[in-house]
Amino acid sequence: MLGIDVRNASLAWQGHSVFSDLSFHLPAGEWTCLLGQSGVGKSSLLRLLAGLTEQMQVRAEIIASDGKALAGRVAWMAQQDLLLPWLSVLDNVLLGPRLRHSRVTHAQREQARYLLSQVGLTGLDSRYPAALSGGQRQRVALARMLMEDRPLVLMDEPFSALDAVTRLKLQDLAAHLLADRTVLLITHDPLEALRLGDQVLVLQGSPARLTEPLRPQDAPPRAVDQPQVLELQGRLLRQLMEVSE
Amino acid sequence: MFADGGVPVNALRSLGIAAGLCGIWQLLVWLTDAPHFILPGPLRVLEALYANAGLLVQHAGVTLAEILLGLMLGVLLGLCSALSLIWFRRLRAWMLPVLVISQSIPVFALAPVLMLWLGYGMASKVAMATLIIYFPVTAACYDGLRHAPAAWLELARILGADRRTQLLQIRLPSALPALGSGLRVAASVAPIGAVVGEWVGSSTGLGYLMLHANARMQVDLMFAALLVLSVMAVSLYFLIDRLLRRLMPWQSETLFDDAREAD
Numbered sequence: 067m068l069g070i071d072v073r074n075a076s077l078a079w080q081g082h083s084v085f086s087d088l089s090f091h092l093p094a095g096e097w098t099c100l101l102g103q104s105g106v107g108k109s110s111l112l113r114l115l116a117g118l119t120e121q122m123q124v125r126a127e128i129i130a131s132d133g134k135a136l137a138g139r140v141a142w143m144a145q146q147d148l149l150l151p152w153l154s155v156l157d158n159v160l161l162g163p164r165l166r167h168s169r170v171t172h173a174q175r176e177q178a179r180y181l182l183s184q185v186g187l188t189g190l191d192s193r194y195p196a197a198l199s200g201g202q203r204q205r206v207a208l209a210r211m212l213m214e215d216r217p218l219v220l221m222d223e224p225f226s227a228l229d230a231v232t233r234l235k236l237q238d239l240a241a242h243l244l245a246d247r248t249v250l251l252i253t254h255d256p257l258e259a260l261r262l263g264d265q266v267l268v269l270q271g272s273p274a275r276l277t278e279p280l281r282p283q284d285a286p287p288r289a290v291d292q293p294q295v296l297e298l299q300g301r302l303l304r305q306l307m308e309v310s311e
Numbered sequence: 312m313f314a315d316g317g318v319p320v321n322a323l324r325s326l327g328i329a330a331g332l333c334g335i336w337q338l339l340v341w342l343t344d345a346p347h348f349i350l351p352g353p354l355r356v357l358e359a360l361y362a363n364a365g366l367l368v369q370h371a372g373v374t375l376a377e378i379l380l381g382l383m384l385g386v387l388l389g390l391c392s393a394l395s396l397i398w399f400r401r402l403r404a405w406m407l408p409v410l411v412i413s414q415s416i417p418v419f420a421l422a423p424v425l426m427l428w429l430g431y432g433m434a435s436k437v438a439m440a441t442l443i444i445y446f447p448v449t450a451a452c453y454d455g456l457r458h459a460p461a462a463w464l465e466l467a468r469i470l471g472a473d474r475r476t477q478l479l480q481i482r483l484p485s486a487l488p489a490l491g492s493g494l495r496v497a498a499s500v501a502p503i504g505a506v507v508g509e510w511v512g513s514s515t516g517l518g519y520l521m522l523h524a525n526a527r528m529q530v531d532l533m534f535a536a537l538l539v540l541s542v543m544a545v546s547l548y549f550l551i552d553r554l555l556r557r558l559m560p561w562q563s564e565t566l567f568d569d570a571r572e573a574d
Contacts, residue, residue, distance in 0.1 A: 118465050142469045148462055151561045152484045165472035165480060194561045214470070 068130055068139070068217040068248050069094035070115070075126035077110050077119070084110050085274040090267060092218075094131060097241070097249040097286060098279075099263030101256060103306060107274045108252045112220050115250065116140050130218075141216040145223040147207040149195035155182065156191040159209045174213075181209040184243060201232035208236070212243060219244055221251040225258065234290065237261055241287035256302040260295045262286050268302065270309045277305075351531040356538060359531035366520070371539050374517040377433055377505040378547065381440020382497060388441065389448030389493070393486075396449075397456045398478065410449065418443045418504065422511040436508035436516065443504035444497035451496070455489025456482045488562060491555040498551045502544040 070092040077084045084107040092098050102108045113119055114126055117137060130136055149158045159178040163170050182188065185205040195203055204224060211219065224240070225233045241262055253259050259266045264286065265279040280298065282288065288295050333353045339345075340352040347355055360367065392410075396403050422439060429435035459482040467477050509518025517536045524532040 116469060118468070138471060140469060142466060144462060144466070146462060148466045150463065150481070150484070152487070152559070161466075162470040165467055165470050165476050196561055 067094035067246065068132060070131070070136075070218060070248065071127075071129040072115070073127040073129070075111070075114060075128075076124070077107070077114055077126075078123040079110065079121070083273050085269075088274070088276055090276055090279075092248055092250055093264065094248055095246050096264035097244075097251060097262050099251045099253060099259035099266045100269055101253060101259045101266060101302065101306075102269035102274070104254060106269050106272075108254075108269055109222055111269070112222050112250065112252050115218070116142055116220050136218065139216050139218055141211045141214045141219045143207055143211045143219070143221045143224045145226055147195070147200075147203040149203055149206055149210075151195055154192050154194060155187065155198070155206050158195065158206055159213050161210055162214050178209070178213055181212050182206075184212070185209045185239060201228055201236065204228060204236060205239070208240060208243070217248060219247045219249045221249065223253055224251075226253070226255065233258075234261075238287045256299045256306070257290065257295070260298050260302070261288050261290065266298075266302075268305065270306065348528050348530050351534055355531045356534040359529075360535040360538065363532055363535060367517075367535060367539050370515055370517050370520045370536070371543065373433070373515045374502075374505055374509065374540070375543055377436040377508070377516065378440055378501050378543070380433075380437045381504060382444065382501045382547075384437065385441040385444035385497060385501065386448050386494060389445050389497075390452055390490070392445075392449045393452035393456055394478070394483075396453050397482065410446065414446050419507055422507055425508070426512045431512055431514060436505050436513065439508035440501045440504035444501050447496045447500065448490075448493045451493025452486060452490045455486030455493075458489070459485040487559055491559065494551055494555065495548065498548045499544065502540060502547070506540065 071089075072091075073089045075088045076086040088111070090098075100108055100111065110122070113122075114124060115128065115136065117140070128136060130139075149155075150161065153161070156175070156178055157164065159182060160170050160174060163174050179191065182191065185208050187202060187205055187209070190198070190202070195206065198206065204227075207224070221240075225236050228236060237258060251259075251262060260282055263280075263282070265281050267279050268277040269275070270277070280302075282294055282298060284292075284294070336353050340350055343350065351359075392406075396406060418439065421442065422435075425435040425438050425442075429438055456478075463481050463485065464477055467481050472480065505516070506518035506521075509516040510522060513519045517540050521533050521536045524530070524536065
């Protein structure tokens with residue numbers, strides 16, 4: 067399992083400093099949830115780790131626990147499912163292998179089918195994404211990410227476009243399937259952060275700063291009506307409101 | 312599914328439209344009382360069509376070959392140009408202005424020059440058809456390639472796709488709808504190029520036949536040639552429309568889906 071240390075990360079976009087000198091740690095095999103309002107720079111932080119920093123001025127020290135570079139070891143899940151409309155569900159899950167080498171092996175195909183069954187989409191292999199609901203599409207995106215089997219998983223508000231019940235179901239599913247990965251999940255929903263995070267960080271202010279990590283007890287995913295979750299949710303919301311005033 | 316169920320309705324509707332147009336045409340002949348060498352009625356034209364079937368088929372074959380060759384060349388050149396514009400960033404800065412400027416030269420004005428360079432045969436007509444569709448195809452295809460969603464390309468990068476794979480597996484398929492509209496325009500414009508080429512100078516083809524018939528006051532034959540040309544152009548359009556739908560089963564937007572939606 068891979069732990070990540072980010073030290074003195076600074077990022078500017080079009081001459082504006084988004085954040086400077088941020089340092090944090092992503093513990094190996096744990097979920098870190100990064101909470102913050104829209105536009106505070108959460109996504110930029112995620113892009114920094116993913117290496118998607120074109121047109122940004124970046125300075126950061128990113129250290130993986132095994133001492134190797136991160137490139138090629140990151141999986142990505144975005145708010146939009148990013149399914150390619152011209153590929154079937156199965157081929158969308160196989161997108162990584164398809165893009166890297168032209169031939170997809172039988173074993174990979176079987177693995178993709180297995181993952182689709184894991185996310186609860188048995189029998190929809192040959193559908194086009196347009197024929198799926200929003201929740202189903204995000205499940206396919208989850209399977210596509212699992213297909214990559216990479217040690218660091220970056221998720222940019224992956225559930226925010228879904229309705230409340232679907233969102234809770236997918237949170238449980240993701241927590242279950244990614245239990246032993248190192249995950250950084252970005253969200254603006256305190257409940258989501260508290261249900262899923264082994265540690266919860268808040269990014270706020272301008273230029274943005276990180277708060278001390280909050281570590282709720284019990285293993286995720288936590289129930290929505292757990293007293294601890296509800297209490298911390300209230301506290302986080304109050305904190306976010308104070309800063310925005 | 313829905314598209315297939317709609318075909319008989321479509322066919323009936325097309326027949327209805329054709330019959331309606333013929334009715335208006337005949338009405339116009341009656342109302343204006345025009346002599347048959349100015350405006351022949353539909354029946355007269357059908358008679359001419361029947362009497363000159365062999366002649367019409369022979370000339371239509373030539374024109375069809377010109378249209379198809381021009382269409383193939385124009386689409387191929389346009390697609391290649393668009394791909395190289397995307398691939399070579401340096402080339403873009405030089406080629407885009409040239410392309411736009413070249414568009415301000417009316418292709419029809421080039422017809423005599425093409426005739427001079429390529430001769431009276433098929434080559435000059437194919438060149439006309441190619442030229443006339445080259446720009447719309449290039450522009451549509453380039454636009455489509457350029458507007459591939461950035462998020463898809465980023466995902467592809469994270470998944471380890473190199474630049475060539477990104478172009479061929481993300482940009483190109485995402486440009487297919489735009490390319491499709493370019494192709495539909497091309498299919499309806501290419502016949503114009505071929506016929507204009509024939510008007511300027513030729514010894515075969517429907518354009519030639521029309522001029523020839525006109526000069527000898529065989530207006531019914533001229534109309535028959537025009538009819539054959541229209542049927543060819545419309546069939547070509549529908550053929551390409553069909554083909555595009557086959558290629559893009561995930562999105563079947565065509566002109567006639569709009570018509571069906573109105574039901």
